[in-house]
Amino acid sequence: MRLAIIGAGGMAGQHAQRFQEIADVEVVAVCDLDGDKARTFAEAHDIPEAYADLATMLARDDIQAVSNATPDGVHKATSLAAIAAGKHILCEKPLATNAADAEEMAAAAREAGVINMVNLSYRDAPAIQLARELVADGRLGRVMHVDASYRQSWLVSDAWGRWDQDSQWLWRLSGAHGSKGVLGDVGVHILDFASFPVGDIAAVTCRLKCFDKAPGNRIGEYTLDANDSALMQVEFADGALGSVQATRWATGHHNSLTLSVHGDRGALRVDLDAARDKVQVCFGEDVHPARWTELAAPPTPSIYRRFVDGIASGVNDSPDFARGAALQRVLDACFDADARGDVLHLERPLA
Ligand SMILES: NC(=O)c1ccc[n+]([C@@H]2O[C@H](COP(=O)([O-])OP(=O)(O)OC[C@H]3O[C@@H](n4cnc5c(N)ncnc54)[C@H](O)[C@@H]3O)[C@@H](O)[C@H]2O)c1
Known part of the structure; x- marks a missing residue:
């Protein structure tokens, strides 16, 4: 070919x-x-x-x-x-x-x-494929609660180069250059990472933030207006609630994806920094003492x-592209939810 x-x-x-x-x-x-x-x-x-x-x-x-x-x-x-x-x-x-x-x-x-x-x-990580199988096989019972995070740090760590000099990072910070910020860039990965094992996302709320990071938030031709932290709350089609987040400010990480799924009969955890091919599980007689064991995932062919x-x-x-479009509908809903700005600012911040 x-x-x-x-x-x-x-x-x-x-x-x-x-x-x-x-x-x-x-x-x-x-x-x-x-x-x-x-x-x-x-x-x-x-x-x-x-x-x-x-x-x-x-x-x-x-x-x-x-x-x-x-x-x-x-x-x-x-x-x-x-x-x-x-x-x-x-x-x-x-x-x-x-x-x-x-x-x-x-x-x-x-x-x-x-x-x-x-x-x-990240579908190439054997752990996420095994996580999907465990949920589909009912090993966790009914999924109730999900927690998924994508932590990047290229705005605070130079491990991947200089974000303020290199066009590869600067276009990612600028709406005019086609970026949808961290939500579009890696939020799409973590939404897929959560929903691939757990199932369709039916509802979202979202808060996005673009932090000041250069004088006038401009560098050359780039206006730095794209979001760089995203917090989402999602409800899955079967009713489970999830907290999904993505940030470029995760000091102490380079490129970290984690997922926890809690059902009424068991739980699983995936941490790709720890291992791409291991899933931590707690089910059966381990539920009451909250004891975790590790399952090895078989190799997965790459995309x-x-x-x-x-x-x-x-x-x-x-x-496929249809899946890409379905995820894009979730991203659009997140932007809409954030634009509505349904945030209650406290009259007096908690002391
Ligand atoms: N799947 C992943 O894990 C993963 C990881 C990193 C990046 N990406 C994605 O890969 C894509 C590229 O990211 P990158 O970091 O390589 O960006 P980059 O800026 O390093 O490279 C993009 C290249 O495309 C060229 N280009 C722009 N418009 C073009 C056109 N019309 N025709 C031909 N070439 C054109 C640019 O000149 C540039 O050389 C992005 O969509 C990004 O989200 C995915």
């Missing part, structure tokens, strides 16, 4: 490496608006052709599939162009920047009959592998 990559930034490097590890795949081209960046990327990853013009790359009949690693605000235009050219597509998350666009992309992919997936990459397998078999695996 011949595959091309759209975008030659940070995440595209992962795409190149992961697809090149798959024996049946040849990564034959990369395209970036910045032609020099595309060429440098192609040389670094041993990719034969580099393009600055997407239409020219998509016109190649020998390319069957693309992976889209452009910034969030560009996913729609670039993915629709790839779908119109008949390419199977793996698109980065979030699928789009609003539900209407995401639904349009899902409909286009469905009508064109191309394999479509969204790179909700890259499952995308390639889907093209070979003609069977679309999950998460």
Whole structure:
């Protein structure tokens, strides 16, 4: 299978490496608006052709599939162009920047009959797959309470580079550059991480905050107006309540995802920092003494592998564009809930 990559930034490097590890795949081209960046990327990853013009790359009949690693605000235009050219597509998350666009992309992919997936990459953690099985098998009983957190710290730690200098981070802080803040960026991951095992989200409340972080909240062409902390309360379709949060201010963490699910007969915990392939569980006779044990999760094929397998078999695996659009509807509801501003400010702060 011949595959091309759209975008030659940070995440595209992962795409190149992961697809090149798959024996049946040849990564034959990369395209970036910045032609020099595309060429440098192609040389670094041993990719034969580099393009600055997407239409020219998509016109190649020998390319069957693309992976889209452009910034969030560009996913729609670039993915629709790839779908119109008949390419199977793996698109980065979030699928789009609003539900209407995401639904349009899902409909286009469905009508064109191309394999479509969204790179909700934490599905690759064996622990979340096992967590889903345990809930589905009824090991926790009826799920009552859920707690999910995504903690990033790139606004306070330079471990991933300088957010105030590097365009890769600056576009994520700016609405005009297509960012929906931490909610769109990694809130989408943690909403998927909670709802993949527990089930559909039926209701939300949300509070978003954008903290001051530069003089006039501007750096060069970037207005720093996108949210960088998000607190959500969700109700799942079966009635369970959940607290879901995402922040870029999680000092002491780099990139941490945790999930706790409590049912009336048992509980589970996933902490990807501790282990991607272990689930802590408490059920049966361990419930009363609140004793936890550890279950090992079997290996899970990556989304890259499952995308390639889907093209070979003609069977679309999950998460597909329809799932991306469903998550986008939750994100839109969170923005609406936050805009309503239903917050009770205390007359006198608690002393
Ligand atoms: N799944 C994950 O875990 C994960 C992790 C990191 C990033 N991402 C996602 O990957 C995407 C890219 O993020 P990144 O950190 O690599 O960003 P980046 O800024 O490093 O790279 C994006 C690249 O796309 C190029 N580009 C912009 N518009 C283009 C267009 N119209 N055509 C072709 N190229 C274009 C830019 O020039 C840039 O080189 C984002 O949607 C992000 O949310 C996902």
